[in-house]
Amino acid sequence: MNFTHISLLKFNCAGMLLFSFILSNFAVYALYKIILDDIKVVFNIKLFNPKKLFLLFDQYHKNEYKSDVCLIIRSFGGDSYFLNYTMNSVDQFWPSTFPEKIIVFDEGEDYLIDIFKRIEWKFYTEKFPPPIKISDGFIGKQWSQLNSDLYCNKSEYVAILDTDSFLSTKVTPDLLFNPSGFPFLQLANIFQRRLWKDDSTIMGFKRKYNGMVKLPFVIKKEHIRKCRKYIEKLHNNTLASIVYAFPDYCAINLLSMFIFRFHKKEYDIRYSHKSEPIMQYTVHLPYSFSFNTTIENYKRSEQFIQDINTIMINGICSSFMPNTIEYCAGIQSNFEYYWKYNILVWKNIENINKLYQDHFIKMWIFFEKCSQNLI
Known part of the structure; x- marks a missing residue:
């Protein structure tokens, strides 16, 4: 589906090279005179798309990231029905200046690599020990x-994303790291009781919080390795043997427990029940109460795909100043799922509007500076 923007934008962006321009599945931008001040050359561009605008934003703000982040998805054939949509959301909204986007499949699923192969993505198959x-x-x-x-060979941090999770807005430096360069770790005091016992047994201490409340889960690469070694040393066994013996566990819970116990000062920890809120920039769709997930076989339904498309369109519409895109007129921009994960919601919600404005207005101002005026 195509959405046409009938207004003309006059962009004035210093020192940026503009890439090839293609039609987007979500919006078409008509531009009049893109001027590069540094070299005083005028380009007449008729077609532009939001992905290219996001690339422009990423290039201007890449120095705000003190570290690179590798995004990794552990998938398999059973999720291939919607993996393209997951990848589309990453390609659209994830920072383009980060060097690594990884997908890992099961052993014997090499054929999936041929199906999903894209530039800038790396694929692996993995044999379980x-x-x-x-x-x-x-x-x-x-x-x-x-x-x-x-x-992840090139990055200091790893961002773990589930296949059924979809980025819901343009990811900017303020969503990943605080001003001091520490990644956010969101914790909640509501968690899955079924997993509590085995999580605690594997780690050797009681789990106090639920760390599986914000995706992607961003963690220092070194801390994953240290957590693995810690567990193996504690039980004097291989990691595979340990988790096989205690199967009701969650990897992200284990990693968050390790961080909270041993590396707390290297993260900006936010507690859902008492801290200042941070935005959820991804929707873990089967667990989102913002959508009707009670439909039978939801993840294989047409409704699931429709909901993904809604998230994508909303993400584009909210990333640009209201009324910039004709199709977006009347669509709200501050969506409930920015603040909720399943039944978990921030208790301290007084500053949600300010947080929302701080994030989005920065983007809007950037594009406003690029634009002389909206005609």
């Missing part, structure tokens, strides 16, 4: 997330 087998499913995927660092 004994006693874990492919048929163990959940156990193996969680084990794999505890080895995410092994696939």
Whole structure:
């Protein structure tokens, strides 16, 4: 589907090279005279798309990131139905200046690499060590997330994303790191009781908080390795054997427990029940109460795909100043799922509007500076 913007934008962006311009599936921008001040050359561009505008934004703000982040998705054939949509959301909204986007499949799923292969993505297949087998499913995927660092060679941080999670707005420096350069770690005091016992047994201490409340889960690469070594030393066994013996566990919970116990000062920890809020820039769709996820076989339904498209369109519309895109007229920009994950919601909500404005107005001002005026 195409959405046409009938207004003309006059951009004035210093020193930026503009890339090839293609039609977007979500919006078409008509531009009049893009002027590069530094070299005083005028380009007449008729077609532009939001992805290219986001690339422009990323180039201007790349120095605000003190570290690179590797985004990794542990997928498999069963999720191939919607993996393209996950990748689309990453390609649209994830910072383009980060060097690594990784997808890991099960052993024997090399054919999926040919199906999903894209420029700027790297793909791997992974064999589970004994006693874990492919048929163990959940156990193996969680084990794999505890080895995410092994696939990220160029970055200091790893961002772990589930296949059924979709970026919902342009990801900017303020969403990943605080002003001091520490990544955000969101914790909640409401968690899955079923996983509490095995999480606590594996780590050797009681789990106090739920760390599986914000995706992607951003963690220093070194801390994944240290957590793995800590668990193996504690139990004097291989990680695969340990998690196989205690299968009701969550990898991200284990990693958050390790961070909270041993590396607390290297993160900006936010507690859902008492801290100042931070935005959720990803929707873990099957667990979002902002959508009707009670439909039978939701993840294989047409409604699931429609909801993904809604998230994508809303993400584009909210990233630009209201009324910039004709199609977006009347669409709200501050969506409930920016602040909620499942039943978890920030208790301290007084500053949500300010936080929303601080994030989006910075983008709007950037594009406003690029634009002489909206005609």
